[in-house]
Structure formats: C-alpha cells, structure tokens
Amino acid sequence: MKRFLQQFGLFSIFLSISSAVYFYAFLYPHKEIERIGNETYISLKKAVNVPPEVKTVILGDSTGNQIYPNTEYNSEIYSLCCNQAISMAGQYILLYKFLQNHQDPQAIDILLVARPSSFRNNLDQRFVYNYFIKPFYREENKDLLTSHAEKQIRQIPFRYLVKIPFIRKSNWSPNLNEDHRPHYFHISELSAEYIHKMQQLCQEKNVKSFKIRCTFLSKEFPREQLSGFNKEIIKLGLDQEFSGYFNTLKYYGQELFMNDKVHLKNPAIADMDLLEKRQTSVRE
Numbered sequence: 001m002k003r004f005l006q007q008f009g010l011f012s013i014f015l016s017i018s019s020a021v022y023f024y025a026f027l028y029p030h031k032e033i034e035r036i037g038n039e040t041y042i043s044l045k046k047a048v049n050v051p052p053e054v055k056t057v058i059l060g061d062s063t064g065n066q067i068y069p070n071t072e073y074n075s076e077i078y079s080l081c082c083n084q085a086i087s088m089a090g091q092y093i094l095l096y097k098f099l100q101n102h103q104d105p106q107a108i109d110i111l112l113v114a115r116p117s118s119f120r121n122n123l124d125q126r127f128v129y130n131y132f133i134k135p136f137y138r139e140e141n142k143d144l145l146t147s148h149a150e151k152q153i154r155q156i157p158f159r160y161l162v163k164i165p166f167i168r169k170s171n172w173s174p175n176l177n178e179d180h181r182p183h184y185f186h187i188s189e190l191s192a193e194y195i196h197k198m199q200q201l202c203q204e205k206n207v208k209s210f211k212i213r214c215t216f217l218s219k220e221f222p223r224e225q226l227s228g229f230n231k232e233i234i235k236l237g238l239d240q241e242f243s244g245y246f247n248t249l250k251y252y253g254q255e256l257f258m259n260d261k262v263h264l265k266n267p268a269i270a271d272m273d274l275l276e277k278r279q280t281s282v283r284e
Contacts, residue, residue: 036130036171040090043070043080044135047097054078056109056275057098059091063215064113066267067274077275084118085131088194089149093136095198096144105205112198112212113274115262116229119191123152129173134162146193186225186232199241212242213274214249216264218257248274 035041039062057078058068065081072079080094091112099105123132133156145153153159157174161167195212202210226246233242250272258265 035169036173037083037085037127037135039065039070039082040086040131040135043082043094044097046070046073046078047080047094048101050078050098050101051075052103054102055107056111057095058111058113058274059094060111060113060215061115061118063115063263066263067113067215067270067272081113083127083131084114084121085125085127086136087121087123087128087132088119088191088198089123089145090132090136092194092198092201093141093144096201099201099205099207105207108207109275110202110207110210111274112210113215114212115215115217116186116226117262119187119195119229122188122190123149124155124176126176127173128176129156129159130171133159134168137162146197148190148193152190186229187236187238192236192238195238195241210241212245213247214245215274216250216252216270216272218254218261219251220254220261221251248272 053075055076058064058081060068060079060081061084062082065079065083068077068079068081070079070081080098082090082094086094095110099108102108133153137153137159156176199210230246233239233245250270252264252269254261256264256266256269264270
C-alpha cells in the first residue's frame with residue numbers, strides 16, 4: 001500500500017508537470033499576456049547595455065520604481081528599480097552587472113531605494129520563482145550566489161524547470177509553503193549579507209558613492225517599527241551602509257495610497273529629494 005501511494009504521488013507530480021508543459025508549449029504561445037516580473041527583465045537588460053554617459057544609477061523596490069520608472073531611459077538618472085521580490089541578492093546581481101558594463105565606475109553615484117519591509121525578504125517566499133529563479137538563477141550568476149542563498153534556493157521546488165524555455169517565459173510557478181519559513185521583523189540574514197557585499201563591491205570598484213535611502217510611507221506606518229529597524233541596523237553592523245537612510249523619508253496621508261497601503265495612487269505627488277547633493281564616499 002505504501003509503495004502504491006508513493007508511485008501514485010510520483011505519477012501525480014509527473015501528470016501535473018506534463019499538463020503544465022503541454023499548456024505552455026501549445027496553448028500559451030498563442031496568447032499575449034504580460035509576464036509576471038517583466039520589470040525585472042527590463043532592469044537586467046539595462047544593466048548590461050549601459051550608456052557611457054550614465055552618472056547615477058538607482059536600484060530599488062517597486063516604490064522606488066514608482067519614483068524612478070525603469071521604463072524611462074534617462075542617461076542622467078539610470079533606473080534599475082523593479083520589485084522587492086528579487087531580494088537583496090537580485091539587487092546585488094543587478095549592481096554587479098551594471099558595474100561590469102560601465103566604462104568608468106569611479107564616476108558613478110549608486111543609490112539603493114527601498115521601504116524598510118523590503119529588507120525582510122528571503123528567497124523562500126511568494127513570487128520568488130517568477131522574480132528571482134527565472135531571471136537570475138542561471139549559470140552565469142552562480143558565482144554571485146552565497147552559500148546561504150544557495151541553501152534557500154535548494155528548498156524551492158521545480159527550480160530546474162526554469163531551464164525549459166517555455167516554462168521560463170510563462171507565468172507558471174510552484175506553490176511555495178511559507179508556513180515554516182523564518183520570520184524576520186526587520187532585516188533578514190540574506191539582506192544583511194548582500195548589503196555588505198554591495199558596499200564591498202562599490203569599494204572594490206572605487207565608485208563615487210553608495211547610499212541606501214528610504215522611500216515614502218503612510219502617516220499610519222507604526223513609528224516603533226522604524227525605531228526597531230534602526231536598532232537592527234546597529235546590531236548587524238550596517239551603520240555605514242544605512243548612514244542617512246531616513247534623511248529622505250516622507251509621510252503621506254493614507255488616502256493617497258492604493259489598497260495595499262504601500263504604493264501611491266499618483267506617484268507624481270512624491271516630492272522626494274532622494275538624489276541629495278551631499279554624497280557619502282565609500283572610498284577608504
């Protein structure tokens with residue numbers, strides 16, 4: 001009976017995968033739908049096709065993408081912002097590729113803009129398959145993954161299916177069980193690790209500056225969370241990286257936000273000076 005159940009389970013998995021393959025191979029290509037995580041692919045493309053005149057590059061989550069849309073090709077302010085679901089590991093890969101493809105890294109100001117909640121992310125949550133595994137989990141990026149990141153990726157089911165072209169181009173993803181994943185109230189271990197790596201990379205490339213800045217928040221956002229976030233920064237030894245993080249923070253009324261209480265209905269109202277004139281050098 002036990003053997004029968006095991007065989008039945010394997011057959012069920014095979015049938016599910018076969019059905020998905022059939023659907024995306026024969027039905028999906030005939031339908032035009034927007035790919036989940038499309039903004040990530042836009043940023044990846046921009047990171048390897050860098051105009052030589054770029055002086056400021058901005059990385060960030062979807063709130064950063066509201067302020068500096070990555071669909072705008074502005075050589076003065078070059079946005080690679082996309083979504084928090086790529087995690088800080090994805091932000092690091094974007095930064096690495098950008099610096100590899102820019103002619104003069106020493107002339108570059110680098111800005112990472114994100115809400116405090118974006119730093120809780122790991123590679124074990126919803127949307128990771130479409131936002132990180134499909135665009136970033138490739139042979140060319142393997143050396144950029146830490147052992148901690150690899151350990152989390154190994155827990156993701158069907159991760160190797162992304163090698164199949166029509167799976168990679170589809171919106172299909174497995175259901176990830178988030179019930180037993182560790183909860184980080186402020187900053188995950190993965191985020192801390194890759195923020196350190198971003199700072200180190202900027203020092204190695206001798207870039208002009210590297211700063212992390214906060215975007216907009218609702219006036220209803222609990223102030224005690226910001227206090228706890230700041231304590232976590234100090235505890236993890238990220239003081240230098242987050243120096244001035246709250247300098248640009250602005251609060252807006254809840255009525256100006258979408259139902260998710262994260263994104264603004266009209267991003268044009270975000271009068272934010274994220275590109276401060278004062279620069280904090282990362283050079284030693």
